[in-house]
Amino acid sequence: MAILKDQDKLYKTNEDICTHLGDDYAKFHGAIVPPIFQNSLFVKPTPNNGVVTDYVYTRVANPTTEIAEKKIAAMEKAEGALCFSSGMAAITSAILHFVRSDSHVVYVASGYGPTRNFLTKYCGSRLNVSTTAVIGTTLDEIEKAIEPNTKLIYLESPSSGVFRMQDIGAIAKIAKARGIGTVIDNTYATPLYQNPLLHGIDIVVHTASKYMGGHSDIVAGALCANAEIIKSIQHNEREWLGGIMDPHQSWLLTRGLRTFPLRVKQHAENAKIIAKFLENHPKIAKIYYPGSDTYEQKELFDKYMTGMNGLLSFIPKASAEETMNFIYNCKVFQYGVGWGGFESLIINLTVGLTEEEAKNQDCPANLVRIHCGLEDHQTLIEDLSQALDKMKVQE
Numbered sequence: 001m002a003i004l005k006d007q008d009k010l011y012k013t014n015e016d017i018c019t020h021l022g023d024d025y026a027k028f029h030g031a032i033v034p035p036i037f038q039n040s041l042f043v044k045p046t047p048n049n050g051v052v053t054d055y056v057y058t059r060v061a062n063p064t065t066e067i068a069e070k071k072i073a074a075m076e077k078a079e080g081a082l083c084f085s086s087g088m089a090a091i092t093s094a095i096l097h098f099v100r101s102d103s104h105v106v107y108v109a110s111g112y113g114p115t116r117n118f119l120t121k122y123c124g125s126r127l128n129v130s131t132t133a134v135i136g137t138t139l140d141e142i143e144k145a146i147e148p149n150t151k152l153i154y155l156e157s158p159s160s161g162v163f164r165m166q167d168i169g170a171i172a173k174i175a176k177a178r179g180i181g182t183v184i185d186n187t188y189a190t191p192l193y194q195n196p197l198l199h200g201i202d203i204v205v206h207t208a209s210k211y212m213g214g215h216s217d218i219v220a221g222a223l224c225a226n227a228e229i230i231k232s233i234q235h236n237e238r239e240w241l242g243g244i245m246d247p248h249q250s251w252l253l254t255r256g257l258r259t260f261p262l263r264v265k266q267h268a269e270n271a272k273i274i275a276k277f278l279e280n281h282p283k284i285a286k287i288y289y290p291g292s293d294t295y296e297q298k299e300l301f302d303k304y305m306t307g308m309n310g311l312l313s314f315i316p317k318a319s320a321e322e323t324m325n326f327i328y329n330c331k332v333f334q335y336g337v338g339w340g341g342f343e344s345l346i347i348n349l350t351v352g353l354t355e356e357e358a359k360n361q362d363c364p365a366n367l368v369r370i371h372c373g374l375e376d377h378q379t380l381i382e383d384l385s386q387a388l389d390k391m392k393v394q395e
């Protein structure tokens with residue numbers, strides 16, 4: 001088949017988007033894998049040499065980076081996307097798009113730690129930004145938290161520890177009516193299973209270090225929004241703070257995206273089986289897993305999400321010390337931060353926190369989080385099972 005000029009119109013589903021959209025075979029000599037434009041600058045045409053290029057400098061835009069951006073925008077049903085050198089670079093750029101000195105920000109307490117620290121500590125002390133943390137499960141609480149100078153409501157739904165969800169459509173409505181910006185960290189749901197822009201949210205942020213990259217070999221981020229916001233962030237926060245994703249990282253991200261829908265499906269399949277195993281295990285007090293029938297916010301899950309991933313948390317019936325012993329006794333699940341890669345991981349999210357600190361982060365004591373990797377589910381169950389057998393119970 002010939003390479004069509006408007007080939008991208010053929011690609012409609014997330015699977016199609018990840019395998020082909022934006023690859024621009026016509027432009028890149030039919031190369032099935034697009035090249036890495038590993039150059040800092042693009043020479044400009046003189047009036048008579050006929051060279052046409054839209055690109056100037058790789059800190060502003062690069063063709064390799066744009067391939068990943070086209071795929072992410074299409075999955076997120078956004079007018080545009082921008083890639084960044086990390087999730088935090090995308091998150092801080094999205095926040096700075098809305099926040100000025102003396103602004104007030106409402107944010108969810110169970111959100112990603114460095115995001116909370118950027119808002120409260122960095123913006124708090126250097127820009128005199130004030131903040132109000134909310135649990136985010138009722139609209140009443142959100143409305144009460146809004147001040148006359150509130151410029152941003154920052155959401156993370158589901159969050160990545162206890163998987164709290166917010167009614168994103170209703171919150172977007174409340175914010176819009178008051179001229180307040182909204183940002184959501186959509187990393188957990190992924191663009192495959194939740195599209196917050198369709199519910200009125202202004203900016204969706206992702207860390208691509210997790211499932212999008214999927215191989216634990218890049219730190220990367222992206223944000224999605226309408227064309228106006230994209231243009232503004234591209235030429236303000238991204239161009240001036242300089243946090244664009246580099247071409248080689250972009251190429252690796254595109255490579256990861258090829259199998260993104262397939263991988264997440266397999267992670268979710270493993271997690272579903274392991275959630276059942278843990279739910280029925282006598283040494284487990286409680287599990288946190290949005291895919292389970294006992295998930296407290298099932299109504300919101302059904303309203304906004306269409307699928308699951310490989311991440312879940314639980315509280316073992318054990319002391320803090322014995323919980324750590326259990327974690328160290330796991331051999332396939334390795335002790336480490338992060339998630340979304342091929343490998344299974346386990347971590348105690350409250351280790352080193354006082355009870356008060358854990359409460360402020362909307363996180364119960366002794367919360368253990370696991371990421372179910374792509375290993376055989378039977379291997380994973382056997383690993384957890386042998387470590388739980390050794391664990392001394394404390395009711």
Ligand SMILES: *Cc1c(COP(=O)(O)O)cnc(C)c1O
Nearest residue numbers: 086087088112160187207209220
């Ligand atoms: C990991 C993570 C981030 C930060 O992303 P980096 O790419 O590590 O900067 C942000 N939000 C969530 C929910 C995360 O899990």
